[in-house]
Amino acid sequence: MLASQRRSVILELVEESGAVKVSDLVERLGVSDMTIRRDIERLSTDGLLERVHGGALALGDTRSSEEPGFSAKSLLQRAQKQAIARAAAQRVEVGAAIGISAGTTTYELARAVKDIPKLTVVTNSVPVAQLLHESGAPGQTVVLTGGVRTPSDALVGPVAVSSLRSLHVDLLFLGAHGVDDRTGLTTPNLVESETNRALVSSARHVCLLADSSKWGTVGLSTFADLGDIDLFVTDDAFPERARAAVREAVGSLEIAEA
Template sequence: MLAAMRQAKILDEVRRTGGVRVAHLAALLGVSDMTVRRDLDALDRKGLLSKVHGGATAMETTSALEPTFEVASQREVWEKEVIAAHAATLVKPGMAVAITAGSTTWTLARHLGDIPDLTIVTNSLKVAEALNDRHRRDLTVVLTGGLRIPSDGLVGPIAVQAIRALHVDMVVMGVAGIDERAGLTTPNLLEAETNRAFVESARRLVVLADHTKWGAVGLAQFAPLSAVHTLLTDDRLPDDAAEVLSEQVSEVIIIPTTGESEPGGADGAPTTERDGRSA
């Protein structure tokens, strides 16, 4: 088993139980205690768990805790990749698309290189960097400006003013949390205001959220679930969550993350939870 796969399983077990011992993980993974300790060291350095004597515990989460882009980009890497690859198929030539800050949306930006005649509006320095191609004359990138926050997003009055002056075909948005009652949330008050402006500027709201975002609630809501036109997630989303989402969101696309097929390939055809048809 590759180190990345082991570490993903370790994170799943820690989040499921709240804390695990080295001996348990070694037996679960079929590796030595030393290998487990090295993996725990690596995950602890990335801020994904807390290493303690004899094992590890889950990171404490609060409604106002905002991870840095570097930390967020190390979480659920494969899930974000398959979600972003499918999201890219929703972007058509000639569109004006807003892309908000976040590690999943940054992954999406790296899949847009072959789509011609795009105008991208973003409040993300990372997204703008990913789209930086001096040889593409058909690509326009509009960076909103604003105050920089830990997620490397640009927020605040300057960003909001720029966004409200624009009208885009679609906004693609990552979220810190998604919940039945709280809707779409973020731990940052200024980011919430900026995201509201994005939602208001777009004809269609597309949300990219891996399974770990379900049930997480940030400090500030910026949209209810009913405002979402399309939500893309992975197949590790709990069944009860899929049922709730299908009742409130126009289209829920659940993308397989297991197996050997490429993202969006024939063996990994996503389904729409609301009606069960192929997406």
């Protein structure tokens, strides 16, 4: 296959699913990891997609007001997300009341804690609620907020906010579309931003789960400052400059080995 044909296939796959992983492209196209990375870099330079750690995103998904779907985001940084989730899950004790926000990294957190008995889990994530309903340990209680469903399978809006005002959790596991030392935690969805603020307000302690690719990404709306976070768990590709900025603002930074 010629390079131009290969790049056309890559672009078609990205536009179809919203995101692709380098490892999947290597297997599908039968070429080396470095070849795929060069193809992605060329397509990125041409303004046809966005190159991210471990893969590529469709160009529409990079705008500050556009929101990728849950399935598309699930394809990227899976190993990093799982490592972050395993590290964060060590903070969860039997019988605790925890909150889990919508997102793909927080979904991995739900997978990591599903076998802990007697948990009470408050969530606005449809996939998280479904996972724990189907395979959660005995004695677990799942409280799913109502609301309007977003492309990322979050339930948001006035109904969700109203239900969260009367709830209180020991520890909230929070995801974000983007994290930046200047803009804080952001999302492309204004209504989801309001709901995330309500989640933060419901928690005694807040743990942010964000892989290294989220640093420097800025969505349309800020829903929390770095100073609102008690614990930030990320992966070992997190930049050194970012680590210094986070340590100044956040209670604690934990680096998970991916």
